[in-house]
Amino acid sequence: xxxxxxxxxxxxxxxxxxxxxxxxxxxxxxxxxxxxxxxxxxxxxxxxxxxxxxxxxxxxxxxxxxxxxxxxxxxxxxxxxxxxxxxxxxxxxxxxxxxxxxxxxxxxxxxxxxxxxxxxxxxxxxxxxxxxxxxxxxxxxxxxxxxxxxxxxxxxxxxxxxxxxxxxxxxxxxxxxxxxxxxxxxxxxxxxxxxxxxxxxxxxxxxxxxxxxxxxxxxxxxxxxxxxxxxxxxxxxxxxxxxxxxxxxxxxxxxxxxxxxxxxxxxxxxxxxxxxxxxxxxxxxxxxxx
Amino acid sequence: xxxxxxxxxxxxxxxxxxxxxxxxxxxxxxxxxxxxxxxxxxxxxxxxxxxxxxxxxxxxxxxxxxxxxxxxxxxxxxxxxxxxxxxxxxxxxxxxxxxxxxxxxxxxxxxxxxxxxxxxxxxxxxxxxxxxxxxxxxxxxxxxxxxxxxxxxxxxxxxxxxxxxxxxxxxxxxxxxxxxxxxxxxxxxxxxxxxxxxxxxxxxxxxxxxxxxxxxxxxxxxxxxxxxxxxxxxxxxxxxxxxxxxxxxxxxxxxxxxxxxxxxxxxxxxxxxxxxxxxxxxxxxxxxxxx
Numbered sequence: 001x002x003x004x005x006x007x008x009x010x011x012x013x014x015x016x017x018x019x020x021x022x023x024x025x026x027x028x029x030x031x032x033x034x035x036x037x038x039x040x041x042x043x044x045x046x047x048x049x050x051x052x053x054x055x056x057x058x059x060x061x062x063x064x065x066x067x068x069x070x071x072x073x074x075x076x077x078x079x080x081x082x083x084x085x086x087x088x089x090x091x092x093x094x095x096x097x098x099x100x101x102x103x104x105x106x107x108x109x110x111x112x113x114x115x116x117x118x119x120x121x122x123x124x125x126x127x128x129x130x131x132x133x134x135x136x137x138x139x140x141x142x143x144x145x146x147x148x149x150x151x152x153x154x155x156x157x158x159x160x161x162x163x164x165x166x167x168x169x170x171x172x173x174x175x176x177x178x179x180x181x182x183x184x185x186x187x188x189x190x191x192x193x194x195x196x197x198x199x200x201x202x203x204x205x206x207x208x209x210x211x212x213x214x215x216x217x218x219x220x221x222x223x224x225x226x227x228x229x230x231x232x233x234x235x236x237x238x239x240x241x242x243x244x245x246x247x248x249x250x251x252x253x254x255x256x257x258x259x260x261x262x263x264x265x266x267x268x269x270x271x272x273x274x275x276x277x278x279x280x281x282x283x284x285x286x287x288x289x290x
Numbered sequence: 291x292x293x294x295x296x297x298x299x300x301x302x303x304x305x306x307x308x309x310x311x312x313x314x315x316x317x318x319x320x321x322x323x324x325x326x327x328x329x330x331x332x333x334x335x336x337x338x339x340x341x342x343x344x345x346x347x348x349x350x351x352x353x354x355x356x357x358x359x360x361x362x363x364x365x366x367x368x369x370x371x372x373x374x375x376x377x378x379x380x381x382x383x384x385x386x387x388x389x390x391x392x393x394x395x396x397x398x399x400x401x402x403x404x405x406x407x408x409x410x411x412x413x414x415x416x417x418x419x420x421x422x423x424x425x426x427x428x429x430x431x432x433x434x435x436x437x438x439x440x441x442x443x444x445x446x447x448x449x450x451x452x453x454x455x456x457x458x459x460x461x462x463x464x465x466x467x468x469x470x471x472x473x474x475x476x477x478x479x480x481x482x483x484x485x486x487x488x489x490x491x492x493x494x495x496x497x498x499x500x501x502x503x504x505x506x507x508x509x510x511x512x513x514x515x516x517x518x519x520x521x522x523x524x525x526x527x528x529x530x531x532x533x534x535x536x537x538x539x540x541x542x543x544x545x546x547x548x549x550x551x552x553x554x555x556x557x558x559x560x561x562x563x564x565x566x567x568x569x570x571x572x573x574x575x576x577x578x579x580x581x
Contacts, residue, residue: 065337075539083537089485090530094546095457095477102547107539115547134331137324137484151538285345 001025001064001190002159003049008058010044017018018044020215021058026193026208027160033202033223034195035236036212042195043086045212046161049193050083056272082152086163088144092136099126100136107169115154117199122154123147126180142173147287149180160184160192166198175199178205200241203264211236216260243269324484327385330455333378339553340458341465342561347450349565354442357572360435363442365568369478370445378453388448396440404433435579456480461550474544482527491530 004025012277034042047053048060051067051074060067082104085091094100101122105115107255121216123129126146136144143167152160165181166174177218178201184190196202202209203223211218211226213236219226227233227240230248240248244262247269251258256276261268330336335343354363374380408429416423450459464473476506493516497503503514532540557581 040303049531052533052537071541075541078537080540080553083534085530085534087530090527091479091534093461093481093531093535094544096455099457099546103540103545104534104538104546106545107541112547112549116549119547133483135327135455136481138331155538212481 002028002062004061004195005045005048006059006061008045008048008055008060010041010048010053012055019048019055020213022217023058024210024217024220026191028191029185029189030180031206031207032191032193032208032210033206034193034210034212035197035199035202035238036195037197038234039214042145043163044215045194046083046163046193049161050081051077052083071144074107079104080158082155082157082160084145084149084152084160084162084165086167088136088141088148091148091151092144093151095135096132096133097123097136097139098132100147101151104151108155118154119150120158122150124151125184126150142169142176143171143200145169145177146180147233149177153184157190158200159193161191162193162194164196165194166196166201172214174201181205197238199227200243201232201281203241213239223259227261228262241265247272281288307357317492322388324487326388326451327484329380329384329452333380333453335373335378335453336455337551338363338453339520339551339557340482341550341553342452342557343450343454344459344462345553346561347446347556349561350446350449350568351443353568353572354439354446357439358435358556359440359578360438360577361578362568362572363435363438365571366442367438367445370442374445374449374452378449380452385448385452389444392444393441396437400433400440401439402433403427404430407432431580458550459520461546461548464546465550466546470543475564477544479523479525480530482524484530486520486524487525489523490516522575 005290008014008022009018012018015256020041020046030216034045034065036042048055049062051060052070054069057109062081062144067077068074092100094103099118101119102115105118109119117248120129123132126149128143128146128150130145131139131147136147139147148151149160149162149165162181181194185192192205195203206223208220209223209226210220218236219229219232225246229245230240233240239245240262243266244264247258249264250256251262257279258276259272263272304372338561345372350366354366357363362533371385374385375382406427406429408426408431409426412424413427415432416425457480460473460477497512497516501508503509
C-alpha cells in the first residue's frame with residue numbers, strides 16, 4: 001500500500017472537525033478520486049498525505065511506515081509525492097515559468113544540468129515548452145495550471161496529489177488536463193490522487209472512488225458501484241453524472257429494460273443504447289415470425 | 291502610482307463595455323507598468339546579456355547626474371533614445387507616452403529653478419505690480435542643465451526597464467551579492483504584484499457595479515474597504531504560497547537556475563570606452579556658458 005490512513009482525525013484551531021476518524025488505503029499505480037461537496041474535508045485529507053498537516057489523532061502510513069515529520073524525511077516524502085494546488089497562483093511564485101519548474105529539483109540539490117533536463121522534460125510533458133521564459137502573469141488560467149503540474153513532475157515523483165485539477169477550467173482545458181493525467185498514469189505508472197466535485201469527470205478518470213461528506217468517509221469502491229446508489233449521492237448534495245441521470249429516468253419513468261448497472265460515460269451509454277436497439281429489433285423479428 | 295491610475299481611468303472611459311469581459315484575462319492591459327513589463331520580455335534586445343545592459347544604464351545614469359554641463363546628458367539622452375527606438379524597437383508612441391508625464395513635471399521644476407535661483411549677473415528684470423523681479427543668468431543655466439540631466443538619467447533608466455526583463459535583473463543582483471533578503475523579496479513582490487493588480491481591479495469593478503463610487507463619501511468608504519480587503523488578501527496569499535512552496539521542499543532558500551547569456555567582451559569594452567569619453571566631455575565642457 002502506498003498510503004494508509006488509520007483513524008485519522010483533524011481538528012482546526014477554530015474547533016471545526018475537518019476529518020472525523022477516517023481509515024482507508026491507497027494502492028500504487030491507481031487513479032484515485034476523492035469526491036465530496038464543498039467543505040467535506042477533501043483538501044484537508046490531501047494535505048495530510050504530503051505532511052503539510054499533522055493529524056490531531058490517528059496515523060498516516062507511507063509504504064507501511066508511519067510518516068515522519070523531520071525536515072529530512074519530509075523532503076524525501078515531498079520528492080516522491082507531489083502536490084498540485086487548486087489555485088495555480090498559490091503555487092507559481094517565481095518570475096518565469098522555467099524558474100518556477102526548476103524550484104523543486106533545485107531544492108533536492110540536483111546539479112544544474114540535471115535540473116535543466118528535468119525542467120525541459122516536465123514542460124514538454126505538459127505541452128508548455130515554448131512558454132519557458134515567460135512570466136506566469138502572461139499565461140491563461142489553464143496554462144498556469146499545466147505549469148503548476150510541470151513544477152511537480154520535474155521532481156520525478158511516484159505519486160501526484162491534485163486538489164480540484166479541473167476547477168475553473170473551460171471544457172477544452174478540462175479535457176486536456178484529464179488526458180494528460182491519464183497518460184501520466186499509463187506511461188509513467190504514476191499514482192494519482194485527486195479531490196474533486198466534478199461528478200462527470202470522475203468516471204472518466206478514476207478506478208477507485210472515495211466519497212466524503214462532513215469530514216466522514218461515506219463510501220468507497222469502483223465508480224460504477226457507488227454511482228448506482230443515486231440516493232446516497234443526492235443525500236450529500238452531489239449528483240450522478242448527467243448521462244447516468246438520463247438513463248435512470250428512462251428506466252424509472254419510461255420502463256425501458258436498462259441494465260441495472262447504469263452507464264456513467266458517453267461510451268458506456270452508447271453501448272447500452274446499441275444493446276437496447278438490438279434487443280428491440282430482435283423482439284420485433286420474433287413477433288413478426290410468430 | 292497616481293499617474294498610472296489616472297491613465298488607466300482614461301482608458302476605461304473609452305471602452306467601458308469591454309472592462310467586464312476583460313477581467314482576469316487582459317487585466318494588465320490597463321496598466322502602464324504591465325506594458326513596460328511586456329516590452330521588457332518581447333523587445334529586440336531582451337536576449338542580450340543583462341550585465342551589459344545594467345552596466346550601460348548605470349554608467350550613463352551616473353554621468354548624466356554628475357555632469358556639470360548639459361552636453362554629456364544630451365548625448366546620453368540621444369544615445370539611449372536611439373537604442374530604445376532603433377535597437378530594441380520600442381514603438382515611438384509608447385516611448386513618448388512614457389516620457390510625457392516626467393517631462394512635464396521636470397520642465398515645471400526647471401522653470402521654477404530658472405526663475406527663482408541664482409545670484410550672479412542679472413539677466414532680466416520684470417516689474418510685477420510694483421514688485422521688482424530679477425532673473426539671474428546662473429539660475430537660468432542651472433535650470434537648463436538640470437532639465438537635461440534628468441532627461442539623460444530618465445532615458446538611460448527607460449533603456450534598462452524597457453529592454454531587460456525583471457527576472458534577469460534579479461539574477462544579476464544575486465550574482466553581484468546583493469543581500470539575499472532583498473533579492474528574494476523583490477522576486478516575490480514582482481510576481482505577486484501582478485496577481486494583486488488583478489485582484490484589486492476585480493474588487494474595484496465589483497464595487498463600482500454596486501455603485502460604490504457614486505459620490506465623494508461613498509468613494510472614500512469603498513476605497514478604504516478595498517485597501518483593507520487587499521491587505522488581508524495579501525496575508526492570506528503569503529500563507530498559501532508558503533504552503534505550496536513547502537510542498538516542493540522549500541527550506542528558507544529560494545534557489546534559481548542561473549543561465550544568463552554571457553556578456554560579450556567587445557560590448558563591455560565599448561561601454562567603458564563610451565563612458566570614459568562622456569566623462570571627458572563632461573569635464574571639458576564644465577565652464578561652457580549656455581546663456
